[in-house]
Amino acid sequence: MATDEQVQRVLEVYYDGLSCTECGASVRIGEYECAHCAMDFEVLLREWAGRLVDGLGGEEGGVRENM
Numbered sequence: 640m641a642t643d644e645q646v647q648r649v650l651e652v653y654y655d656g657l658s659c660t661e662c663g664a665s666v667r668i669g670e671y672e673c674a675h676c677a678m679d680f681e682v683l684l685r686e687w688a689g690r691l692v693d694g695l696g697g698e699e700g701g702v703r704e705n706m
């Protein structure tokens with residue numbers, strides 16, 4: 640089960656969003672390439688997903704104490 644803190648962390652990362660590293664356009668989650676410059680977002684999305692997982696605590700996260 641997700642804790643409130645985990646849910647909050649996901650929402651923070653989600654609303655933080657992404658920007659295209661090529662042209663700076665904002666990126667909607669779920670898009671696979673930039674609408675402006677057609678840059679492939681695979682790497683960006685993978686980093687973003689990694690931040691989500693980090694935010695959930697994983698093996699060394701800060702939320703573990705609350706469980």
Ligand SMILES: [Zn+2]
Nearest residue numbers: 659662673676
């Ligand atoms: Zn772009």
